[in-house]
Amino acid sequence: MRHVAIVGAGLAGFSVARRLRELDYTGAITLFGDEGALPYDRPPLSKGSLKASVDASGATLRPSEFFEENQIALRPSEPVLGIDTTARTLQLRGEAFAFDALVLATGATPRALPNAIIRGLHGVHGLRTLADAQRISQAFGTAQHALIVGGGYIGLEVAAAAAGRGLRVTLIEAGPRILGRVAGPPTADAIRAAHKRKGVDIREGVGLSAFVGTDQVKGAILSDGAHVAADCVIVGIGIDPNVTLAKSAGLATENGILVDPTCQTSQPGIWAAGDCAAFPMADQITRLESVGNAIEMGEVVAANIMGQSRPYAPTAWFWSDQFDLKLQMVGLSPGYDRIVTRPGVNPDAISHWYYAGERLLSVDIINEPKTYIIAKRLIETGKSPPPAQIADQSVNLKVLLKS
Amino acid sequence: MSSNWVLACAANDVDEEDVLGVELNGQKLAVYNTPKGFFATDGICTHEVAQLEDGLVIGTVIECPLHQGRFDVTNGKALSAPVCVDLKTYPTKVEDGDVYIDVPA
Numbered sequence: 001m002r003h004v005a006i007v008g009a010g011l012a013g014f015s016v017a018r019r020l021r022e023l024d025y026t027g028a029i030t031l032f033g034d035e036g037a038l039p040y041d042r043p044p045l046s047k048g049s050l051k052a053s054v055d056a057s058g059a060t061l062r063p064s065e066f067f068e069e070n071q072i073a074l075r076p077s078e079p080v081l082g083i084d085t086t087a088r089t090l091q092l093r094g095e096a097f098a099f100d101a102l103v104l105a106t107g108a109t110p111r112a113l114p115n116a117i118i119r120g121l122h123g124v125h126g127l128r129t130l131a132d133a134q135r136i137s138q139a140f141g142t143a144q145h146a147l148i149v150g151g152g153y154i155g156l157e158v159a160a161a162a163a164g165r166g167l168r169v170t171l172i173e174a175g176p177r178i179l180g181r182v183a184g185p186p187t188a189d190a191i192r193a194a195h196k197r198k199g200v201d202i203r204e205g206v207g208l209s210a211f212v213g214t215d216q217v218k219g220a221i222l223s224d225g226a227h228v229a230a231d232c233v234i235v236g237i238g239i240d241p242n243v244t245l246a247k248s249a250g251l252a253t254e255n256g257i258l259v260d261p262t263c264q265t266s267q268p269g270i271w272a273a274g275d276c277a278a279f280p281m282a283d284q285i286t287r288l289e290s291v292g293n294a295i296e297m298g299e300v301v302a303a304n305i306m307g308q309s310r311p312y313a314p315t316a317w318f319w320s321d322q323f324d325l326k327l328q329m330v331g332l333s334p335g336y337d338r339i340v341t342r343p344g345v346n347p348d349a350i351s352h353w354y355y356a357g358e359r360l361l362s363v364d365i366i367n368e369p370k371t372y373i374i375a376k377r378l379i380e381t382g383k384s385p386p387p388a389q390i391a392d393q394s395v396n397l398k399v400l401l402k403s
Numbered sequence: 404m405s406s407n408w409v410l411a412c413a414a415n416d417v418d419e420e421d422v423l424g425v426e427l428n429g430q431k432l433a434v435y436n437t438p439k440g441f442f443a444t445d446g447i448c449t450h451e452v453a454q455l456e457d458g459l460v461i462g463t464v465i466e467c468p469l470h471q472g473r474f475d476v477t478n479g480k481a482l483s484a485p486v487c488v489d490l491k492t493y494p495t496k497v498e499d500g501d502v503y504i505d506v507p508a
């Protein structure tokens with residue numbers, strides 16, 4: 001292998017490059033990005049970066065010296081326009097670029113509201129990039145009333161940040177409840193309660209019908225007929241994987257760039273990792289949108305470029321910070337038939353354990369990292385402690401790990 | 404440089420392959436009991452603000468309880484993403500069943 005090209009200088013692309021060097025790959029690595037910046041971390045964008053005191057310069061993953069020292073040729077302002085799978089070249093603006101192995105780590109794009117609703121109004125934002133976060137943080141400086149469309153993690157974190165900046169905040173969720181896709185009912189209840197205490201007006205089962213305003217957004221009319229004032233709108237209604245490049249090169253896609261268990265696409269020698277990649281997990285095509293997935297899948301791709309044939313079998317994990325709640329989740333809960341509650345040591349801490357029969361599927365933990373790290377290990381190693389022991393606060397979880 | 408050994412805890416305050424948080428001279432430190440002996444590092448992760456005493460020790464590696472960054476406690480090296488800044492380590496010694504840490508005064 002002489003030349004690995006990586007499209008997308010986000011966390012997944014970065015992880016491939018870093019791990020290749022850790023595995024003593026000696027050929028060339030070129031990392032193509034289109035955001036004009038060193039690879040950076042996205043989670044702070046909806047958390048710390050929106051605080052008034054923070055100049056949202058972003059948390060870069062590594063300083064530029066790291067790329068020089070490790071001979072990773074970073075081209076941060078070089079959008080890749082096409083792939084010729086026969087000639088094995090990338091089409092750039094001014095040249096064709098030859099590769100031996102190619103990794104697609106193109107990430108995802110926030111879903112936008114229909115144009116008929118936005119009508120070109122100012123003050124309506126999506127959040128994915130550092131530039132988005134800077135725009136939103138600036139808008140929070142002058143806005144009075146934020147409307148958040150979407151009750152997933154990003155929407156809720158932005159709502160918490162806006163409330164922290166002193167704005168009046170309304171959050172609408174079209175589904176029956178917040179976090180419908182990603183957390184169990186008791187966790188959603190705890191989060192809803194925290195937002196209520198801080199004055200965030202959460203309305204579930206309510207969609208958006210239209211915006212009010214001619215040039216700048218002034219408010220919104222909701223699906224239940226209610227009117228809300230809003231001079232700043234943040235839309236967090238999910239993301240779509242960036243598959244255009246893969247699709248136009250003839251690679252198989254299906255809600256993401258399809259890969260086999262080793263993260264190889266339908267074309268040998270072309271791999272995919274991170275938010276853009278759809279992989280088989282327990283007989284289902286799955287796409288995860290998380291830091292853990294971007295790092296770990298990137299690392300598996302690097303190993304497999306080096307000929308290791310490692311299957312990617314992740315344990316899903318995620319976290320979210322809202323107000324003083326630190327939420328951590330591990331595993332995937334669909335299919336559960338029972339929820340076991342474990343009180344935390346401190347009154348503001350609690351965890352919910354999702355079981356299918358006697359099998360532990362996933363755990364949501366609030367304000368107790370110590371419990372999270374043990375729950376993660378239990379799930380990773382396929383251990384299912386008896387629910388009665390989990391519910392018993394006097395049982396030391398570390399002991400369950402060793403049994 | 405002169406050393407400044409400070410009593411941190413009793414050796415059997417820390418279970419085998421486990422970690423204990425201590426505060427010495429107003430500084431939060433973590434003391435590890437590993438198969439290779441006792442080690443001490445800063446108590447807070449270098450990524451965000453997480454108490455390493457809540458993490459998990461496997462051999463001589465501590466896994467951060469927030470985002471699973473891993474450090475080698477014998478030398479503080481950051482081993483896996485998302486952590487990239489090494490952890491500060493401190494010399495330790497065990498005398499008469501007590502663990503001492505050499506912390507700058």
Ligand SMILES: Cc1cc2nc3c(=O)[nH]c(=O)nc-3n(C[C@H](O)[C@H](O)[C@H](O)COP(=O)(O)OP(=O)(O)OC[C@H]3O[C@@H](n4cnc5c(N)ncnc54)[C@H](O)[C@@H]3O)c2cc1C
Nearest residue numbers: 008010011012034042043079080106107274275289290291
């Ligand atoms: C605001 C926010 C908060 C988040 N919070 C959390 C959290 O708390 N916990 C968690 O686990 N996850 C969180 N996530 C999700 C996590 O950040 C993503 O899952 C992760 O960044 C995915 O990494 P990636 O490398 O796959 O994609 P990305 O980070 O999107 O990187 C892909 C890059 O490729 C570039 N690109 C695309 N096409 C091309 C092309 N043709 N040529 C060149 N470059 C191209 C894109 O511009 C982008 O820079 C959050 C995400 C956001 C947006």
Ligand code: FES
Nearest residue numbers: 448450451467472
């Ligand atoms: S705070 Fe330790 S890994 Fe993030």
